[in-house]
Amino acid sequence: xxxxxxxxxxxxARGSWHPLKAVVIPFFEWFGELxxxxxRLARVAVxxxxxxxxxxxxMDSIGSMSLPLVALAGAAIGVVLSLQTRDSLARFGAxxxxxxVIIFTLIKESGPVITGLVMSxxxxxxxxxxxxxxxxxxxxxxxxxxAVDPYRYLVATRVLACVLMLPLxxxxxxxxxxxxxxVSQTLVEPISLRQFIASGLxxxxxxxxxxxxxxxxxxxxxxGVVACFQGMRTRGGTEGVGKAAxxxxxxxxxxxxLADVVLVRLILVLYx
Amino acid sequence: xxxxxQPGVEDQEHEAPIVVRGLQKAFGSQxxxxxxxxxxxxxxxxxxxxxxxxxxxxxLKLLIALExxxxxxxxxxxxxxxxxERGELNRLRIRMGFLFQQGALYDSLTVGQxxxxxxxxxxxxxxxxRRRKVQDLLSQVGMERDSGKMPSQISGGMQKRVGLARxxxxxxxxxxxxxxxAGLDPITATEIGRLILELQEKRKITCIVVTHDIHGAKxxxxxxxxxxxxxxxxxxxxxxxxKSRNSFLIEFLRxxx
Numbered sequence: 001x002x003x004x005x006x007x008x009x010x011x012x013a014r015g016s017w018h019p020l021k022a023v024v025i026p027f028f029e030w031f032g033e034l035x036x037x038x039x040r041l042a043r044v045a046v047x048x049x050x051x052x053x054x055x056x057x058x059m060d061s062i063g064s065m066s067l068p069l070v071a072l073a074g075a076a077i078g079v080v081l082s083l084q085t086r087d088s089l090a091r092f093g094a095x096x097x098x099x100x101v102i103i104f105t106l107i108k109e110s111g112p113v114i115t116g117l118v119m120s121x122x123x124x125x126x127x128x129x130x131x132x133x134x135x136x137x138x139x140x141x142x143x144x145x146x147a148v149d150p151y152r153y154l155v156a157t158r159v160l161a162c163v164l165m166l167p168l169x170x171x172x173x174x175x176x177x178x179x180x181x182x183v184s185q186t187l188v189e190p191i192s193l194r195q196f197i198a199s200g201l202x203x204x205x206x207x208x209x210x211x212x213x214x215x216x217x218x219x220x221x222x223x224g225v226v227a228c229f230q231g232m233r234t235r236g237g238t239e240g241v242g243k244a245a246x247x248x249x250x251x252x253x254x255x256x257x258l259a260d261v262v263l264v265r266l267i268l269v270l271y272x
Numbered sequence: 273x274x275x276x277x278q279p280g281v282e283d284q285e286h287e288a289p290i291v292v293r294g295l296q297k298a299f300g301s302q303x304x305x306x307x308x309x310x311x312x313x314x315x316x317x318x319x320x321x322x323x324x325x326x327x328x329x330x331x332l333k334l335l336i337a338l339e340x341x342x343x344x345x346x347x348x349x350x351x352x353x354x355x356x357e358r359g360e361l362n363r364l365r366i367r368m369g370f371l372f373q374q375g376a377l378y379d380s381l382t383v384g385q386x387x388x389x390x391x392x393x394x395x396x397x398x399x400x401x402r403r404r405k406v407q408d409l410l411s412q413v414g415m416e417r418d419s420g421k422m423p424s425q426i427s428g429g430m431q432k433r434v435g436l437a438r439x440x441x442x443x444x445x446x447x448x449x450x451x452x453x454a455g456l457d458p459i460t461a462t463e464i465g466r467l468i469l470e471l472q473e474k475r476k477i478t479c480i481v482v483t484h485d486i487h488g489a490k491x492x493x494x495x496x497x498x499x500x501x502x503x504x505x506x507x508x509x510x511x512x513x514x515k516s517r518n519s520f521l522i523e524f525l526r527x528x529x
Binding site: 133134137138139141142143144145146147148149 | 333336338358362363365366368370372373374376377378379389390393394435438
């Protein structure tokens with residue numbers, strides 16, 4: 001190979017590497033920064049002083065304020081399940097299974113996942129935008145300058161509030177879904193609520209209810225960590241705040257769906 | 273006894289509260305500070321002047337470790353802050369007050385709660401004492417009637433005054449002020465200047481003030497430094513700076529006038 005062709009090949013290789021580098025390096029940088037963020041978060045979460053006042057405020061903001069939205073989403077899923085499943089089961093001659101299918105689907109998968117996705121929209125965007133706006137207006141710097149660790153005061157409290165509130169909100173979504181599933185069912189084929197629940201819960205075991213509800217703590221962790229991380233690394237004014245809010249929702253929703261795959265498999269292994 | 277003497281203690285007591293040597297800071301390829309030397313004695317107020325974008329605000333943030341320098345030394349009360357752990361750094365920050373250019377008030381808290389924020393965390397005061405202290409601080413900056421308002425309900429100048437009250441909450445020994453009089457009406461700006469002078473006289477606060485208000489700085493600053501191309505090009509009193517033949521400074525003083 002002549003020297004000139006060698007140079008051409010090298011330049012060509014470098015030229016094709018550059019666009020790839022622009023994607024690959026930020027990708028690994030993002031995960032590296034996330035790792036450092038999680039390390040610092042873990043350190044402040046387990047060492048005093050604890051910000052109980054701010055934690056309670058966040059639990060109220062994340063939990064109570066999201067209750068109507070989550071309950072409404074759960075109720076809608078209950079109605080849809082009842083409407084959709086009735087025809088399908090009747091076609092296969094399994095109409096008697098309807099109540100059980102509605103309740104099983106709600107508590108095992110739909111309730112937890114819908115709660116996670118709804119919360120990633122409401123809370124993820126809220127936290128991302130709030131912390132992002134605090135970052136670009138130097139409020140986080142002001143907190144550090146006041147000798148208050150923003151990771152302890154802002155991040156740990158929000159992440160912990162998400163982790164604690166998600167299972168409770170999932171219960172609310174499950175209850176609303178079951179209730180509206182019954183309403184939908186009773187309009188077609190009258191049945192008392194007591195009978196509906198008794199028939200539906202007849203074969204439900206501890207492993208059908210507890211692990212799927214508890215897995216939403218992982219969803220809460222994902223929403224809290226991703227939203228706080230995206231918020232804390234916001235740069236570039238209002239445009240940056242918008243990006244932080246959007247990326248918080250997109251990434252936390254994506255990670256919730258991916259985590260669900262792993263968690264469902266894990267639950268099946270632990271509770272065969 | 274010489275052997276039992278703790279190394280550096282005497283030096284720390286006599287050292288100026290703020291000593292900066294060879295400070296360098298770059299953001300990407302843009303070098304902002306390129307070997308800044310600066311010091312401030314106890315009770316001294318030093319104005320940092322310079323054109324926009326010369327790294328004055330970055331210098332203040334470096335002094336309270338909100339930014340990390342690329343090279344150089346920053347000694348605050350005898351401690352090299354670039355080498356401090358978070359806990360030690362926070363103990364030092366409690367003795368410092370920082371006023372941000374835009375006030376940087378917490379927008380989810382009221383004006384009173386903003387001023388109360390550092391007191392709640394670092395001062396051992398009863399609720400009544402804390403409330404009284406907040407009212408005292410707000411009255412010092414003429415904001416005592418706005419304690420219950422949210423930051424969004426007050427003007428930018430008022431936010432800056434509340435920011436100053438918050439910076440003074442823990443009775444700092446060192447005060448770092450980023451444009452304290454910018455955006456204020458002349459009367460309030462004079463009052464803020466008077467407050468800085470009062471703090472200097474009564475409490476011997478060491479103060480670094482980043483400002484473009486050369487006339488204000490003339491009244492409340494002992495000394496002025498002029499930042500140019502990432503370095504301190506001139507250091508002296510206003511009269512000394514006026515006599516300088518530095519073309520940048522002559523232009524700066526003429527435009528400021």
